[in-house]
Amino acid sequence: MTRRKKIYEGKAKILYEGPEPGTLIQYFKDDTTAFDATKKAVLEGKGVINNRISEYIMTRLGSIGVQTHFIKRLNLREQLIREVExxxxxxxxxxxxxxxxxxxxxxxxxxxxxxxxxxxxxxxxxxxxxxxxxxxxxxxxxxxxxxxxxxxxxxxxxxxxxxxxxxxxxxxxxxxxxxxxxxxxxxxxxxxxxxxxxxxxxxxxxAQTNEKLDKDRFRRDLGNVIESYTEVARRLGIMKEMPTVIQGGLH
Amino acid sequence: MTRRKKIYEGKAKILYEGPEPGTLIQYFKDDTTAFDATKKAVLEGKGVINNRISEYIMTRLGSIGVQTHFIKRLNLREQLIREVExxxxxxxxxxxxxxxxxxxxxxxxxxxxxxxxxxxxxxxxxxxxxxxxxxxxxxxxxxxxxxxxxxxxxxxxxxxxxxxxxxxxxxxxxxxxxxxxxxxxxxxxxxxxxxxxxxxxxxxxxAQTNEKLDKDRFRRDLGNVIESYTEVARRLGIMKEMPTVIQGGLH
Ligand SMILES: Nc1ncnc2c1ncn2[C@@H]1O[C@H](COP(=O)(O)OP(=O)(O)O)[C@@H](O)[C@H]1O
Ligand SMILES: Nc1ncnc2c1ncn2[C@@H]1O[C@H](COP(=O)(O)OP(=O)(O)O)[C@@H](O)[C@H]1O
Ligand SMILES: [Mg+2]
Ligand SMILES: [Mg+2]
Known part of the structure; x- marks a missing residue:
């Protein structure tokens, strides 16, 4: 990977300068925070799953005419996006x-x-x-x-x-x-x-059990955070495109 | 004073049944509370001053066409009002x-x-x-x-x-x-x-000194609460109608 200018590092993502003016690269970290970042963890693979889920949802939204910043996914953790204010x-x-x-x-x-x-x-x-x-x-x-x-x-x-x-x-x-x-x-x-x-x-x-499949598993110490995110991706039918290491289960 | 039905007792006022249907009597207490009533005091004369100030302001607002519940002041601590939902x-x-x-x-x-x-x-x-x-x-x-x-x-x-x-x-x-x-x-x-x-x-x-002339004097323990309320009434030109005991200063 070439040396790129880091524009901003947030709690869950990093923004790098993109290849063209008006573009950025959004890098999805495994870092997870809650309650104004007073609670923190690194959840292995989270960035990969969120990068893929967000790509999928943004693409589908684009196809119904909701304009988004998403341009294309670059690799497991990165996507090219339009820079916005x-x-x-x-x-x-x-x-x-x-x-x-x-x-x-x-x-x-x-x-x-x-x-x-x-x-x-x-x-x-x-x-x-x-x-x-x-x-x-x-x-x-x-x-x-x-x-x-x-x-x-x-x-x-x-x-x-x-x-x-x-x-x-x-x-x-x-x-x-x-x-x-x-x-x-x-x-x-x-x-x-x-x-x-x-x-x-x-x-x-x-929908059947009301089991939480989201970040509340982390906020409330319910365990199985990554397993739940993976389940969401699986139900959306996008797990098959995940790397084997993630398909095989991260924990 | 005749026995009246108490409709509601709040933190600063009591509502009694009024003489006609659709009316209430609003009684202004000296009780003062702040921070969800965790801080309380009785400030002698406050109810009298607020009854008079509120009468004055509601009457003036009525005269510019802002409809209010105020009908008339009955005595030092009470005013007749329209009952509203x-x-x-x-x-x-x-x-x-x-x-x-x-x-x-x-x-x-x-x-x-x-x-x-x-x-x-x-x-x-x-x-x-x-x-x-x-x-x-x-x-x-x-x-x-x-x-x-x-x-x-x-x-x-x-x-x-x-x-x-x-x-x-x-x-x-x-x-x-x-x-x-x-x-x-x-x-x-x-x-x-x-x-x-x-x-x-x-x-x-x-306006000159930014000195507070309101309930923040009580909330923030600045002292001279009643003196400040009295000063507001005095500047509005309605102190002369106050009973002598209040005109003479309550503390
Ligand atoms: N297309 C975009 N252009 C510029 N900034 C963006 C774009 N999309 C998201 N951002 C910003 O990038 C940051 C994403 O990183 P994140 O870890 O979520 O940060 P934060 O801790 O501030 O929420 C956020 O501050 C977000 O507002
Ligand atoms: N015209 C009115 N008709 C009915 N209720 C009123 C009217 N004017 C004020 N109230 C209500 O009467 C109560 C006034 O007493 P107050 O001590 O301020 O109560 P609170 O502690 O609920 O704020 C308030 O609950 C207020 O909403
Ligand atoms: Mg964010
Ligand atoms: Mg009130």
Whole structure:
């Protein structure tokens, strides 16, 4: 591998300068963190699985007309992406009460929500990613009203698609987090889907047993984290393309 | 005083059955609480001053066409109000960073906001009044989209009026909290302003010195709480109607 300029190292991924201007290479690490990175682990093979799952989902979303940053997968841990100006918001979409929504509103985990709910959190680890309302987003110029509308419409499309896709393989999409970025064309910015979609960023429950197949296994010390991520990939029918070492089981 | 049915006793006020159907008597206590009532005190005379300040402000708001629950003041601690179906939201309007906004977003207290920001908090002491977004409000049916719009429009009018009124007497309106309720007319509900507007529910800073003249004096143990509330009433020109015992100073 040639020496490349590292642009940013995050908690789960590294961004390198890409081969063309306006591109980046997104490298998926095995590092796993939770609770503002106060809890950490290295889960062998996680980066490989998430790289593949995210490739698969971004590609499928692209085919229904949801524009994403994904260009192509380069190798086991890397994908080529379009560089975007990241909007500093985590967009969360929830179908079933879980996690912080359950805590904040005293609703038992697993309770179906009356309808899908979209939430915005400020991407700021130091401030512990506080929830924000549209009022804050527009007042502090984190995104425009038009961009909020675009993000919400895209998030609902992603939710519809993912709910269908996971539902078809016996998985309930409880909630997920996505990020968006701006692509500039002259003075006009378009919003596209960026970052990743993987068991790190979704709550995925087995539809029959409600068994968790996502990062909550790590957050809550439930064990079998990689096995669960692998099960998600297996059900999506993309395990056969994995290297033998991962197909054979990583632990 | 005749025996009346107590409808509700809150942290700062008591509601009694009113003389006519659809009315209530709102009694202002001297009890003062902060931080989910973990901090408590009785501040002699506070109820009298807040009853008078809230009467004054609600009356003035009524005269610019903002409909309120206020009917008339009955005595030192009581006012007759229209009974409403309270919307379980605290509507906060902020002009200057302070309190929880400063904490959540790491903005120094006193920093002017780029524009006035309206926030909604769920009125639920057990859940510590969590901040909510419009998405939560409509999904959980706490208020309709139309009601949110109405509350926001009314809140901006209240903010404009109060900013002008306090500004004229050398007080900066940093932020305030209001509550709204529904009045039913057949199947149609209208939103009116309810509860109170007083130094308990506003942040009021002396425009010259930034000295706090509001409940933060109690929250932060700054002393002279009643003296500051009295100063607000004095500047509004309504101290002369106060009983001599309060005019003479309560402490
Ligand atoms: N297409 C893109 N262009 C630029 N930045 C991106 C793109 N996609 C994702 N990012 C950013 O790259 C980082 C991905 O690494 P990650 O480990 O998730 O970081 P973090 O710890 O900040 O969440 C994130 O900060 C994310 O916002
Ligand atoms: N016009 C009204 N009709 C019915 N309820 C009201 C009206 N105005 C205010 N309230 C409610 O009365 C209570 C006032 O008492 P307070 O001590 O402030 O209670 P709390 O501790 O619940 O804030 C509040 O719960 C408020 O929502
Ligand atoms: Mg990330
Ligand atoms: Mg109250």
């Amino acid at each position: 990241i909007i500093p918001l985590e967009v969360v979409c929830r179908n079933v009460a879980a996690g912080s929504l359950s805590t904040r509103f005293g609703m038992p985990e697993g309770q179906a929500l009356p309808r899908s709910i979209i939430e915005f959190y400020l991407k700021d680890d130091k401030l512990h990613d506080p929830m924000v309302a549209e009022e804050h987003i527009t007042a502090f110029n984190w995104a425009s009203t038009q961009e909020i509308d675009d993000m919400m419409a895209l998030t609902l499309r992603v939710n519809d698609f993912l709910t269908g896709m996971f539902g078809a393989v016996g998985i309930t999409l409880v909630d997920f987090k996505i990020e968006f970025g701006r692509i500039w064309e002259n003075d006009f910015a378009r919003i596209i889907l960026a970052d990743e979609i993987s068991p790190d960023s979704c709550r995925l429950w087995d | 309270i919307i379980p939201l605290e509507v906060v309007c902020r002009n200057v960073a302070a309190g929880s906004l400063s904490t959540r977003f790491g903005m120094p207290e006193g920093q002017a906001l780029p524009r006035s920001i309206i926030e909604f908090y769920l009125k639920d002491d057990k859940l510590h009044d969590p901040m909510v977004a419009e998405e939560h409000i409509t999904a959980f049916n706490w208020a309709s989209t139309q009601e949110i719009d109405d509350m926001m429009a009314l809140t901006l009018r209240v903010n404009d009026f109060l900013t002008g009124m306090f500004g004229a007497v050398g007080i900066t309106l940093v932020d305030f909290k209001i509550e709204f309720g529904r009045i039913w007319e057949n199947d149609f509900a209208r939103i009116i302003l309810a509860d109170e507007i007083s130094p308990d529910s506003c942040r009021l800073w002396d």
